[in-house]
Amino acid sequence: MARLQRKARRASATGAPRVVVVGMGFGGLATVKQLTRAGMRVTLVDRNIYSTFQPLLYQVATGGLNPSDVAYPLRGFAHRYGARFRRGELVHIDDAVRKITLSHGEKLDYDYLILAIGITAAYYGITGADKHGLAMYTRRDAVALRDQILAWLERLSEEDQGRCLAITIVGGGATGVELAGTLAELRNIALPTAYPDIDRSRMRIRLVEQAPVLLAPYNPSLREYAHRQLLNRGVDVRLDTKIREITADHVVLAGGDHLPSDLTVWAAGVMAPDSLGGWGLPQGRGGRIRVGPAGKPTARFEYHDKGIMATIGRRSAVVQLRYGMRIRGTLAWFAWLALHLVTLLGNRNRISTLINLAYRYLTWGRGGALLVDSDPPAN
Numbered sequence: 001m002a003r004l005q006r007k008a009r010r011a012s013a014t015g016a017p018r019v020v021v022v023g024m025g026f027g028g029l030a031t032v033k034q035l036t037r038a039g040m041r042v043t044l045v046d047r048n049i050y051s052t053f054q055p056l057l058y059q060v061a062t063g064g065l066n067p068s069d070v071a072y073p074l075r076g077f078a079h080r081y082g083a084r085f086r087r088g089e090l091v092h093i094d095d096a097v098r099k100i101t102l103s104h105g106e107k108l109d110y111d112y113l114i115l116a117i118g119i120t121a122a123y124y125g126i127t128g129a130d131k132h133g134l135a136m137y138t139r140r141d142a143v144a145l146r147d148q149i150l151a152w153l154e155r156l157s158e159e160d161q162g163r164c165l166a167i168t169i170v171g172g173g174a175t176g177v178e179l180a181g182t183l184a185e186l187r188n189i190a191l192p193t194a195y196p197d198i199d200r201s202r203m204r205i206r207l208v209e210q211a212p213v214l215l216a217p218y219n220p221s222l223r224e225y226a227h228r229q230l231l232n233r234g235v236d237v238r239l240d241t242k243i244r245e246i247t248a249d250h251v252v253l254a255g256g257d258h259l260p261s262d263l264t265v266w267a268a269g270v271m272a273p274d275s276l277g278g279w280g281l282p283q284g285r286g287g288r289i290r291v292g293p294a295g296k297p298t299a300r301f302e303y304h305d306k307g308i309m310a311t312i313g314r315r316s317a318v319v320q321l322r323y324g325m326r327i328r329g330t331l332a333w334f335a336w337l338a339l340h341l342v343t344l345l346g347n348r349n350r351i352s353t354l355i356n357l358a359y360r361y362l363t364w365g366r367g368g369a370l371l372v373d374s375d376p377p378a379n
């Protein structure tokens with residue numbers, strides 16, 4: 001890494017192009033690594049001082065990981081690659097003079113600007129979805145859901161046996177399946193020891209998907225396996241089911257049925273962040289930025305698909321690799337665990353995640369399931 005820092009000093013002395021990269025998710029981090037290696041003067045910008053490892057957010061939301069386990073500090077990353085970090089939210093681009101403005105007023109000059117700002121939830125105009133739906137894209141989203149679940153469990157423990165907690169997850173993709181499976185395990189295995197006074201039938205988990213299958217991009221045998229695993233864990237899976245409206249305590253289906261839902265998690269679609277609309281950039285479907293003439297890429301782009309995986313719970317996952325290789329069950333679960341530990345950023349995060357997940361999965365039934373840090377909101 002000292003080599004990269006020397007390179008950065010040389011880049012600065014020789015007047016190498018200044019590149020500003022906005023957004024430090026997987027995309028931004030990978031871009032910065034390549035550009036600093038190529039000798040550019042790179043400035044990283046993000047509204048947070050950390051990069052979030054989204055694939056494990058559902059573990060934060062269910063109290064299996066600490067929020068810090070999925071946060072990778074950006075200042076240390078910038079230092080290692082000889083780049084500069086500025087915290088702030090991009091609010092304005094003036095491409096005529098090659099300048100961006102951040103929310104606190106700071107202006108940054110660039111020769112090249114790279115936007116890697118990720119996505120946000122798409123609600124497709126469903127009434128109440130943006131107001132009452134809980135998203136799962138940021139650390140704050142995951143912590144908010146975790147705190148609400150804990151507050152609800154405390155409430156159930158204090159109140160009479162008539163009260164139930166109904167959780168609806170909208171969207172049967174990987175996020176929805178992983179969250180539903182983990183919540184079901186939390187109820188089935190952890191609840192009896194952590195909350196012995198709550199009968200587990202008082203926590204209901206429902207997964208709603210408008211398509212006829214879960215995990216649409218997967219091979220049918222893996223989809224069916226995941227579906228069966230969720231049913232075995234007591235998840236109420238509703239396929240071919242559209243949501244028409246979300247209220248504070250109900251979801252309304254397209255057919256008119258009202259189903260109780262105290263917490264509704266929206267994992268059903270993504271689009272470009274709204275803020276993009278104010279930056280004067282040409283946009284296409286779902287708000288995507290159009291690049292190159294007629295929206296075509298300016299250079300040939302090859303995507304190497306390594307495969308897809310999703311976990312349903314302890315010793316249960318599905319993996320579909322390139323060239324059609326498929327694994328499911330315990331082996332797939334260990335593959336999922338290993339891959340997430342390898343791709344997680346920062347050795348410290350890897351160690352704490354390994355400890356926390358091992359602790360969770362080895363001590364589920366002995367009260368070791370739930371991590372807490374902030375106080376759950378008062379009832």
Ligand SMILES: Cc1cc2nc3c(=O)[nH]c(=O)nc-3n(C[C@H](O)[C@H](O)[C@H](O)COP(=O)(O)OP(=O)(O)OC[C@H]3O[C@@H](n4cnc5c(N)ncnc54)[C@H](O)[C@@H]3O)c2cc1C
Binds near residue numbers: 024091174
């Ligand atoms: C719950 C969940 C589970 C997932 N699981 C998997 C999985 O198992 N495997 C897999 O391959 N993928 C998974 N994904 C998808 C994967 O996480 C995303 O594809 C990936 O994170 C996208 O990276 P990105 O760099 O495009 O954007 P992001 O990671 O979203 O990063 C965007 C960054 O831009 C910053 N930003 C946004 N707007 C501004 C602004 N105006 N100014 C400054 N900064 C800004 C944000 O703070 C953020 O740091 C999952 C996603 C989610 C949400």
